[in-house]
Amino acid sequence: MNNLMCPDCDAPMETGFLPEATDVDSTLTYWHRDEPEDATFLGMKVSRNAIKHDKEKMFAITAYRCTDCGLLKLYANPKVS
């Protein structure tokens, strides 16, 4: 349990996260330092949407949700791989 209160309506905020969910599984969502770059292999793009990522620059996101108005506050926590 956290002690965060909503800055808009002063109701308690509950702890959560933002899963990247598919039909098969789900993963955490991260904040990544720097600008996005296309992922490449041997100089060619891996796929239309793939981007490079560096786990040293990634921080898992914790999302707090107001139990009254639904406002979200996001925090990029220290590295979680």
Ligand SMILES: [Zn+2]
């Ligand atoms: Zn609120």
